[in-house]
Amino acid sequence: MTTQVDRNDATRLGHDPVLTARALTKRYGWRTVLNRIDLTVHAGECLAILGPNGAGKTTLLRLLVGLVRPTSGSIEWFGRPAGDFGPAVRAQLGVVMHRIMLDPELTVAENLRYYARLYGVIDAAERIRALGEELGLTDRLGDRVRSLSRGFQQRAALARALLHRPRVLLLDEPDTGLDIASRIRLVDLVERFCADGGTVLMTTHAPELAIQLAQRAIYLERGRIVWSARGRDELDLHLRIQPRLVTV
Numbered sequence: 750m751t752t753q754v755d756r757n758d759a760t761r762l763g764h765d766p767v768l769t770a771r772a773l774t775k776r777y778g779w780r781t782v783l784n785r786i787d788l789t790v791h792a793g794e795c796l797a798i799l800g801p802n803g804a805g806k807t808t809l810l811r812l813l814v815g816l817v818r819p820t821s822g823s824i825e826w827f828g829r830p831a832g833d834f835g836p837a838v839r840a841q842l843g844v845v846m847h848r849i850m851l852d853p854e855l856t857v858a859e860n861l862r863y864y865a866r867l868y869g870v871i872d873a874a875e876r877i878r879a880l881g882e883e884l885g886l887t888d889r890l891g892d893r894v895r896s897l898s899r900g901f902q903q904r905a906a907l908a909r910a911l912l913h914r915p916r917v918l919l920l921d922e923p924d925t926g927l928d929i930a931s932r933i934r935l936v937d938l939v940e941r942f943c944a945d946g947g948t949v950l951m952t953t954h955a956p957e958l959a960i961q962l963a964q965r966a967i968y969l970e971r972g973r974i975v976w977s978a979r980g981r982d983e984l985d986l987h988l989r990i991q992p993r994l995v996t997v
């Protein structure tokens with residue numbers, strides 16, 4: 750089991766930031782959805798992005814993966830401007846958003862094979878088998894995505910995100926629809942991913958998931974970071990004095 754001391758050990762984290770966002774701002778018409786967000790994330794770190802409905806959490810992830818352009822501000826991945834989010838950047842990012850980004854008419858395996866080709870995964874068959882096992886999907890690989898329950902669709906989305914061995918996982922409410930066993934699997938998977946030097950940015954409405962997984966959390970409200978906490982004790986304290994989050 751990973752101890753809290755391990756997870757808070759800053760020396761374990763890489764020195765060069767994996768992600769640097771500066772003054773990141775997004776407006777839709779007159780509405781400022783994200784307001785000058787500054788964020789630096791290092792290798793091996795799991796960052797939880799918390800906040801009430803409509804705070805801007807999903808928008809932040811969408812900007813960071815290049816699905817939406819910022820109104821102003823900059824994003825650097827691996828020390829380089831993300832620019833137009835070309836293949837070199839995208840190859841390093843594994844993304845799970847609300848939309849599962851799988852073809853509902855294809856089977857899980859067909860979807861994964863398609864993405865494997867897209868990302869040039871050489872050992873696709875073995876990789877799909879291993880991920881199926883890791884995510885408890887083996888018996889569902891031959892099922893059409895549209896026939897799967899929400900929880901299994903979420904597992905398939907996680908498999909797709911991990912397929913090309915990205916260095917960073919960006920997960921928008923990854924626990925959505927997962928049963929207790931799958932949540933435990935998710936925690937285990939994220940812990941191992943970070944222990945291997947991977948970086949995770951994860952939005953969640955589940956305080957216990959943030960406390961369990963994240964070395965650091967930021968709390969967004971109306972597009973601004975209103976607090977951030979490092980380590981389980983600090984996060985726990987913030988969540989206790991922030992009853993709004995716990996009741997969301």
Ligand SMILES: Nc1ncnc2c1ncn2[C@@H]1O[C@H](COP(=O)(O)OP(=O)(O)OP(=O)(O)O)[C@@H](O)[C@H]1O
Nearest residue numbers: 777780782800801802803804805806807808809952
């Ligand atoms: N394409 C868009 N056009 C206009 N407004 C948008 C668009 N996308 C998001 N917004 C607005 O931006 C705000 C932040 O939305 P976002 O989905 O980022 O919040 P969130 O913190 O992820 O919320 P939730 O916890 O409910 O998922 C909301 O007020 C939303 O209506």
